[in-house]
Amino acid sequence: MEKPIRVLVAKPGLDGHDRGAKVIARALRDAGMEVIYTGLRQTPEQIVAAAIQEDVEVVAVSILSGAHATLLPKIRDLLNEEGAQDMLFVAGGVIPDEDITFLKEKGIAAVFTPGTATTEVVSFIQENVKK
Amino acid sequence: MDEKQRQVIRTALEKYEEDIKRTITRFPERKNVFYTASKAEVNRLYTPLDMQELDPLEDIGIPGSYPFTRGVQPNMYRGRLWTMRMYAGFATAEESNKRYKFLLEQGQSGLSVAFDLPTQIGYDSDHTLAEGEVGKVGVAIDSLKDMETLFDGIPLDKVSTSMTINAPASILLAMYIAVGEKQGVSKDKLRGTIQNDILKEYIARGTYIFPTAPSMRLITDIFAYCSKEVPSWNTISISGYHIREAGSTASQEVGFTLADGIAYVEAALEAGLDIDSFAPRLSFFFNAHNDLLEEVAKFRAARRLWARIMKERFGAKNPKSMMMKFHTQTGGSTLTAQQTENNIVRVAIQTLAAVLGGTQSLHTNSKDEALALPTEESVQTALRTQQIVAYESGVANTVDPLAGSYYIEAKTTEIENEAMDYIRRIDDMGGAPRAIDAGFIQREIMDAAYRYQIDIEKGENIVVGVNKYQVEEPSPSGLLRVDLSVGESQKEKLRILRAERDNEAVAAALEKLRLTCEGSENVMPVVIEAVKTYATLGEIADVMRDVFGEYQQSVII
Numbered sequence: 001m002e003k004p005i006r007v008l009v010a011k012p013g014l015d016g017h018d019r020g021a022k023v024i025a026r027a028l029r030d031a032g033m034e035v036i037y038t039g040l041r042q043t044p045e046q047i048v049a050a051a052i053q054e055d056v057e058v059v060a061v062s063i064l065s066g067a068h069a070t071l072l073p074k075i076r077d078l079l080n081e082e083g084a085q086d087m088l089f090v091a092g093g094v095i096p097d098e099d100i101t102f103l104k105e106k107g108i109a110a111v112f113t114p115g116t117a118t119t120e121v122v123s124f125i126q127e128n129v130k131k
Numbered sequence: 132m133d134e135k136q137r138q139v140i141r142t143a144l145e146k147y148e149e150d151i152k153r154t155i156t157r158f159p160e161r162k163n164v165f166y167t168a169s170k171a172e173v174n175r176l177y178t179p180l181d182m183q184e185l186d187p188l189e190d191i192g193i194p195g196s197y198p199f200t201r202g203v204q205p206n207m208y209r210g211r212l213w214t215m216r217m218y219a220g221f222a223t224a225e226e227s228n229k230r231y232k233f234l235l236e237q238g239q240s241g242l243s244v245a246f247d248l249p250t251q252i253g254y255d256s257d258h259t260l261a262e263g264e265v266g267k268v269g270v271a272i273d274s275l276k277d278m279e280t281l282f283d284g285i286p287l288d289k290v291s292t293s294m295t296i297n298a299p300a301s302i303l304l305a306m307y308i309a310v311g312e313k314q315g316v317s318k319d320k321l322r323g324t325i326q327n328d329i330l331k332e333y334i335a336r337g338t339y340i341f342p343t344a345p346s347m348r349l350i351t352d353i354f355a356y357c358s359k360e361v362p363s364w365n366t367i368s369i370s371g372y373h374i375r376e377a378g379s380t381a382s383q384e385v386g387f388t389l390a391d392g393i394a395y396v397e398a399a400l401e402a403g404l405d406i407d408s409f410a411p412r413l414s415f416f417f418n419a420h421n422d423l424l425e426e427v428a429k430f431r432a433a434r435r436l437w438a439r440i441m442k443e444r445f446g447a448k449n450p451k452s453m454m455m456k457f458h459t460q461t462g463g464s465t466l467t468a469q470q471t472e473n474n475i476v477r478v479a480i481q482t483l484a485a486v487l488g489g490t491q492s493l494h495t496n497s498k499d500e501a502l503a504l505p506t507e508e509s510v511q512t513a514l515r516t517q518q519i520v521a522y523e524s525g526v527a528n529t530v531d532p533l534a535g536s537y538y539i540e541a542k543t544t545e546i547e548n549e550a551m552d553y554i555r556r557i558d559d560m561g562g563a564p565r566a567i568d569a570g571f572i573q574r575e576i577m578d579a580a581y582r583y584q585i586d587i588e589k590g591e592n593i594v595v596g597v598n599k600y601q602v603e604e605p606s607p608s609g610l611l612r613v614d615l616s617v618g619e620s621q622k623e624k625l626r627i628l629r630a631e632r633d634n635e636a637v638a639a640a641l642e643k644l645r646l647t648c649e650g651s652e653n654v655m656p657v658v659i660e661a662v663k664t665y666a667t668l669g670e671i672a673d674v675m676r677d678v679f680g681e682y683q684q685s686v687i688i
Binding site for chain 2: 098
């Protein structure tokens with residue numbers, strides 16, 4: 001049997017809205033992935049350290065505080081510095097369209113906004129993960 | 132109703148059921164089972180038989196009297212309409228002050244302050260964890276200076292102010308008291324509310340700082356201080372709103388919120404306060420979702436259950452102690468990022484739910500909030516929605532107009548019973564703080580949230596514009612943006628403040644605060660002293676962190 005995809009679900013920034021993160025974590029788990037959830041208020045450094053230590057293939061972050069433009073590129077850069085360029089990095093939350101273009105330029109593979117079906121996130125990860 | 136009448140109804144219903152069965156074999160109903168938004172089964176028809184257990188006086192009663200099912204005032208909105216209170220705040224104190232003045236000019240009757248996340252978690256704007264967050268979801272307050280600017284030109288004896296602040300509630304209340312003093316307004320003239328509800332932060336909202344025991348002490352210190360010094364202040368707003376946003380059902384919203392309420396009452400009693408000295412200042416905060424009738428029943432059930440708990444369990448004597456007053460906000464999680472104009476309609480339905488449910492104040496969300504903070508224009512539409520319900524719909528002209536509806540009354544009882552079941556289970560675990568530590572409440576909410584999401588994806592729940600009636604649409608334009616320079620300007624203000632203030636006085640006040648935190652005296656007087664020296668929010672919270680430690684979240688998925 002194929003080894004399951006390992007995913008770190010993380011909450012960068014200070015907001016406590018983790019309904020989305022938890023729903024996604026469960027949906028990924030139900031889709032057969034191995035999921036680690038960090039809990040709230042993780043700094044970019046903590047998230048990257050956890051991703052490396054847990055040896056995940058995917059980092060999925062949820063952010064609703066409005067600090068995405070600062071924090072998400074920072075996480076991508078830190079991952080790259082750690083030699084994890086291949087690690088798939090996706091984000092979700094209340095993020096305006098105009099910021100999504102910017103975030104994609106910064107190497108965030110996909111940004112999922114409110115109303116996205118969990119199945120869409122699952123298939124994006126399955127199709128884009130580098131194993 | 133006597134047995135003979137019941138028999139007549141039963142016979143009529145049997146015939147009705149037979150006729151229906153014949154009809155639906157030819158024309159099936161839209162679904163085999165109908166559910167509320169909370170996934171409670173809904174019958175085809177409700178009749179007098181569904182409310183035969185209810186006593187018209189003891190259970191439904193008279194408005195303004197125990198058990199307050201029909202409302203806390205005898206004449207409700209015929210006397211005074213609910214307070215239209217829009218939650219607002221962003222960027223700097225200067226910007227937010229402008230928005231408050233705009234809202235007051237538009238006919239809003241009370242202020243509601245949104246603080247940014249660093250403020251809510253007790254960090255100054257120049258803290259590393261504040262990076263990117265300053266002024267984003269609310270106004271940044273670092274010291275009394277910012278608070279003076281926030282209320283500049285707004286006389287504190289003329290407005291009532293609600294502040295969404297929890298872990299550092301004592302600090303922000305102290306600043307508000309100090310601003311009042313500078314304006315020449317004495318403490319007994321201040322009116323407003325602090326949220327001050329730490330248990331739901333652990334459960335659902337996430338802006339906790341300290342562990343449970345010292346947090347509960349800060350809360351009871353505030354109860355004790357205000358009962359003597361700030362008698363018109365609502366010392367807590369026990370919140371179901373965030374529990375519901377996190378995905379709970381309507382019954383869970385009531386059950387978990389009231390379980391939290393019970394924990395605060397018990398903590399205050401343990402601290403030696405008399406029930407009737409603080410209970411009249413307890414207030415609540417609920418959500419209004421789209422399922423209009425379920426929501427109306429929820430509000431009525433919550434009022435009745437709280438009245439019974441206060442009277443029967445805690446032996447309150449003052450009727451005001453038994454009255455559940457509450458604020459309502461329309462459901463943020465029901466708004467869609469797709470076809471955002473549709474959100475105006477959702478908010479209108481939710482407004483009706485809150486008003487038919489007898490709320491004391493209401494915030495209506497704006498159509499663009501699934502995308503960003505609202506613009507001034509969309510906030511105006513949201514406020515106008517309340518005004519249309521108030522002045523044009525006619526629902527405010529008579530008290531509790533849905534009372535006596537077979538469905539509403541049956542549903543009110545059902546929600547009360549389900550909420551009470553949760554309260555019993557939580558009591559068995561040793562109360563809400565223990566049930567939170569065990570992850571019980573969080574897990575129950577998460578199960579409901581996940582079930583709801585799966586039902587949407589299976590098409591069993593329809594969300595217009597999301598999983599039905601979708602259209603291609605251009606990306607929305609004209610959203611409100613808070614630029615990053617807010618963080619820089621706050622940092623600069625802090626630098627100047629730290630250079631100009633009397634730093635010896637600050638250090639002395641903080642030392643006094645440390646000793647008080649280590650001891651058991653009420654912290655409020657020394658927090659007020661500290662803010663007056665212009666000690667910053669972060670400095671004060673740091674002293675408390677040092678003495679009290681920090682809460683460790685139990686991670687549940």
